Amino acid sequence: MLERLNQAMDHIEDHLGEPIDVAEPARIAMTSEYHFRRMFSALAGIPLSEYVRRRRLTLAGAEVLAGERTLLDVAVRYGYGSGEAFARAFRAMHGVGPGEARRTGAALHSQPRMSFRLIVEGKSGMRYRVVEKDGFRLVGRGTRVPLVHEGMNPAIVEFVRSIGRETLDSWEAYANGEPEGVLAAVSDHSADDAEGTEIGYFHGVVSDAEVPGASDSLDAEPGTWAVFESSGEFPSAVQYLWRDVYTQWFPSNPYRGRPGPSLSRTRVSEDGTHAEAEVWIPVERVRE
Template identity: 45%
Template sequence: MISALNRLVDLVEARLADELDVSGLAKELGTTEYHLRRMFSSLAGMPLSEYVRRRRMTVAAADVVRGEDDLLSIAVRHGYGSTEAFGRAFRAVHGAGPSDVRRAGGPLRSQPQLRFRLTVEGTTPMDTRVIDRPAFRLVGHAARVPLIHHGINPHIQQHITALPQEEHVRLKALSDTEPLGLLQVTHDVDPDATEGSELTYLHGVAVSQDTPTPDDLDAIEVRSGKWAVFRSPGPHPQALQTTWAATATEWFPSNPWRLRPGPAIVAILDRADDFSTATCELWLPIEPTDWQPGDGGEVAAR
């Protein structure tokens, strides 16, 4: 996966002025657009689309400062149909418009070309199991909430606390298949995992396909397939968020699996009364790749 991401960076660099065909690039690299976007954003700390925009404006800034061409010619060369669209993108990256930068020589905010490398961070084994599950259904109470990468998501917390206690008891009684118990489910996540983008959060349980779903509950159908299940004990939610990040930085680059579309599920196995610590299981839908030992490439500082 690391070598595929570095190849992606090279392909982006060669096609900066073109409209980015991520699906086509993913096929060239032997993976899926979904997995490529998720791994890029997790490891780079920014969406692929944002990286491309920053690189375009970094290269375009040199043309602007050089002053040999008019701004419309520079805009068209870098994939923009008008000076207005180019100016908006330029200002968003550099904090000043191209005309101002041409006169003053700055300010400029350069985006270096990324290079992914592996670091020796995998000295602590990840407690993981890979299981095959038939199709099942997730039922509960769903809400659209913004994605927040660090700390407790107040929108999710508000959604959960708004449910009466008897509803939690009712949901737990419906649970009849793995993962068991009350679950925290995220679905329809932006493949770039952009912070602030909306996702579907469901507070509910897993039931087998033939279990009737009460009319007042939301449902997510989950197709059959394999799952990677990561055990995460420690301070909550920090330990869980660390484990989630480590799946991208350590586990996927080192194993012959990739993410497939589907919900991510968190099961709380045990917790302190005040929820300061918890033992969780993170369930991620996966599928095999054609990865071979030695494909990991260099490991990444970014």
């Protein structure tokens, strides 16, 4: 799988000077466009579209400094319809406009070309199972939050605080299906979403009962789920579980993601130092 992913990266690199149809590198990687975007984002830490933008501006920067083409020619070569649009994008990445960079020989930023390899550290085990489930409904409360790629998301922290610990604890008693307990769900996040993009976020329980204080619901379609479990220091046990799912499990197993909400449940010890984490990801088997 990693070999094919790197072949897909080679294809992207060879076509930076033209519009990139993500369906083609996804085909090379033998996966769906949806899963290719999600897998890239998990492995690289940035959306695919952002990586392509940075690589184009890196190559454009080299051509600006070389001085062999006009600035407009460089802009068109890397997909910008006008010199103004190119100048804005160039300044956003490099901190200086292309004209000034050419005149002064300014130092520019660079996005290195990416390739992937699998590292098996052996420091922690990943427990997983694959289950088939009928459709189910989550009841609770939902909101829209801006996407944050790294660190705590203040909007999510504030949303959970607004529900209140007493309400969340009371919901536990109404949970009557699997996944168990109070769950966090991301319902419509694409791996290609840029930082700040609004995504759906939901907190609730799987239940067919009327749950007090639950004003919203979220439906999950029937299908296959990969369920991952981890335990260890908080918050690293939770953060590393998501990372390991995409950097270790997906490249080593014949599954890819499918559309649907990603679910997680985290139980933190009273002293806040230890966590038990469980993640549910909708998947489908890759047929050779």
